[in-house]
Amino acid sequence: MQQRHISKGLLGILVVFFLGSCSPFSKLQKNGSDDEKYKAAVQYYKKEDWYRAGLLFEELIPVLKGSTESEMAQFYHSYTQFHQQQYLLSATLFKKFYETFARSEYAQEAMYMYAYSLYKDTPQFNLDQSNTLTATSALQDFINTYPDSKYRDECTKIILELRGKLERKAYEKAKLYYKTSGFNIASYKSSVIAINNFQREFPDSEFNEELAFLKVDAEYSLANNSLETKQKERYQEAIGYYQAFLDKYPNSKFIKQAERMYESSQKEIERLEKLEQEREKLKNPNNRPAKVTAAN
Known part of the structure; x- marks a missing residue:
């Protein structure tokens, strides 16, 4: 009886695997052209299917290097990681984007998203605040670089929030010594x-x-x-x-x-x-x- 249950479970896994291997996405990954993959990645991105879009953009970026699609592929890929809450990875990707495409119309947004990704990765006040200091510095650098940006007010607001974390951390530390x-x-x-x-x-x-x-x-x-x-x-x-x-x-x-x-x-x-x-x-x-x- 127990063996029968195991066999059914194994059969179910094999069916899922077989169906997955035959899905349109799997076929696209295996046999699609670069152009087909890029168009599909953009469509997945627009549908907010961050996982599939991210997989395709990650695969395409090395082969698109030097092409007109390379810039947008890297920009979109950064966002796919951000929306999957991979904040440190998205910070790295956004930073690489604005350094690589400094003259891009998206460079300012990428620099902001680099700082914002770092902010999203900051811990609660009672934990180590090294990331909070890094995020605060990145946000201030953005304001200094783009003082008239539409993101300025949001950056200022976030800096005050992060400063509040540092303040609370320092307060609790002083109180802990006292206690x-x-x-x-x-x-x-x-x-x-x-x-x-x-x-x-x-x-x-x-x-x-x-x-x-x-x-x-x-x-x-x-x-x-x-x-x-x-x-x-x-x-x-x-x-x-x-x-x-x-x-x-x-x-x-x-x-x-x-x-x-x-x-x-x-x-x-x-x-x-x-x-x-x-x-x-x-x-x-x-x-x-x-x-x-x-x-x-």
């Missing part, structure tokens, strides 16, 4: 550095108020967990961050928490300064005013 700081004192330092980098790169971000507060918190916590020899300097840093935070966000919901750290930092600095003075006295016990004696 893990309780397990590793080095993460306090990394958190402050990451926040400084974020504020410099995204000065108008909506996340800056929260991060400015977290920087005060991270530096204050770093001071608390540091060796005594480094505490005073780090409490002073925390006070400096607090003052900058207060100046920029005087009505922040984080103000009361930040004030407590500020006051505690001041008290700790006073305590540390007293300890320094006491140690200085112990080091120099004879450093006292000389006694005045009466002259004989």
